[in-house]
Amino acid sequence: MKTSTRLVQTSRLNTFVREAGDPSAPVLVLVHGNVSSSVFFDALIEELSDTYRIIAPDYRGYGGSERKTIDATRGMADFSDDVVALLDALEITEPVDLLGWSAGGNIVLQLAIDHPHRVRRLILEAGGSPYGFGGTHGLDGTPTSEDFAGTGGGTANPDFCKRLAEGDRGDDPASPVTTLRNFYVKPGFTFDRETEQRYLDGMLDTTLGDDIYPGDSTTSQNWPGLGPGTTGTNNALSPKYLNQGSFADLDPAPPVLWIRGADDQIVSDTSMFDLAQLGKLGAIPGYPGEETCPTQPMVSQLRTVLEGAGEFTEIVYEDCGHSPHLEHPERFVADVRAFLD
Template sequence: MSKIPTLPGITSTMVATSRLQMHVLSSGPADGEAVLFIHGNASSATFWEETMLALPAQFRAIAPDLRGYGETEDLLIDATRGCGDWVDDLIALIDTLGIDRCHAVGHSLGGVVLFNLIAAVPQRIITATLVAPGSPYGFGGCKGLNGELCWPDGAGSGGGTVNQAFVERMAAGDTTEEAGNAAPRVVMNTFYWKPPFRPAREEALLASMLSEKVGPQRYPGDFKPSPHWPGVAPGVWGPINAISPLYVGDAVERFVAAEPKPPILWVRGADDQIVSDMSLFDVGTLGQLGILPDWPGADAHPPQPMIGQTRAVLERYAAAGGRFRELVFAECGHTPYIEHPDQFNAAFHDHLRNR
């Protein structure tokens, strides 16, 4: 049973794969058409429960806790493989469950994982739904629509860019608002959705957020000093290093060249402060706004154009024979499926049925 209370209709199990023990939430008929849900950073499968239960009757929902999160076995993430550990874990999971092909949905960091999953096994993905995904080039430390590194060592991305006060509050399991902008509850209610929205299951979602494994080799990951602004470069462990552009390798090219090409639905909120072309979690933005000192300027380290990069890559995917649809929800932050469930489910279910 999950340590976080689940909604009626959700089953919590541990699945032993060839790689690790994964905690998995599921719903729907065992013989239904599988839909794989991939959660984002500082969350877990818990975030998907309402969306899982809203699926049409013929679908089976599978939502694992990724390595490094929730109740899945606590094994380290080798960031030098980019999203490789997560991708291999997910492939091992669907192999263990006997799923040949599935629909796949990825939110935020999970969207970056989904780009990489399509690049690895496109023949196993029926449709893909990207919900406020991170850029396919990763998070932070890159510029331009082609994801060029700002600095050769990836400075400005990775574990050293995360607010250490927030990390300390995460490690302490702080459920209060006493630490202000460093408090996980405050961060969640300020940035995960557009204020003043508050989800009905706020306590369960906060518990999900706090279930991430924290430590020097875990969240957010290690880091190295850099001669380049802002003075820190990615280390080699943990989730935030794993989504550094330093380690993206040829994943974008493999995604664009994938065959077959599953149709893609891209849903995002117009008021997203986490993934945007002026993300408040990107040091380039913070430098330009004067929040981080000694910013070297827009030529050297501009705000990462996350939306522009995603659109440019998806347009290349379409030009190579794929197709995608972009939906932007008004009055919506980083979590469209929680903030506007009816609007999201209508588009999502249509995408699943009309592939």
């Protein structure tokens, strides 16, 4: 079915939404990842809208949605509350299925924790650790330092941020399109030109600033010398504010399908975006060593929480990076349908 777009005024902000499917069909909400927008779901919406009512919003300050400061001290709750406000505005009161990609996985986990009666089932696609991004170790998300050094707004590559702000469409090493090619998917995977430019548009629609992406930062006496601020997406993902271990305490927790790529470099037990891992590889100077600053086992942490919650299915796609729905679309659609049907 044809996808339509519109702005929906909710009680929290004006939200840009992609929609498709029969309004009376079961609702599936698609929540995108960081430095992206709902445009990354275009093909998936087309494939699934014959069976489901698809709703795919953009985050605040991302894509076509209104710019509103992200209160990082609430973890991912500003984002998840925005989704609930959208459901309210659309007069959807029954429990819905939600698919969260990357940081979107943290958003749908938070929604399930705070609003369990609104959730039927969850699909986590390359979902982030329930203990935030960076700065923790062990399966229980033990903080590596008291001030959560090495997490938050200061962890984003400043050259990448500058290029995002400038709308850079070149292919230098730190450019958005190079990041798309090398990290959003497994290196070697290629998009056709039109599709790649559409996804690049979605990345470039990210609002840059302390209020949205990447967020503000503070200095730290601990390596690597920076810590989380209080606003923006990357701070909302800091373990200083984000701890979703309580998902395992839900009674009952919703059934979960977890799909991830075996070659994911973003969410991984050896993530190339974890400053501890980069320090270990010599990419960031002054690394104090594995004993002082271990890498974060992101995948293992998520698995541990899901095992504690109960019913979940983990599917690992070989020859796949951070975006199974883009890299193996037919298999992904089949697995989603099998789970939801």
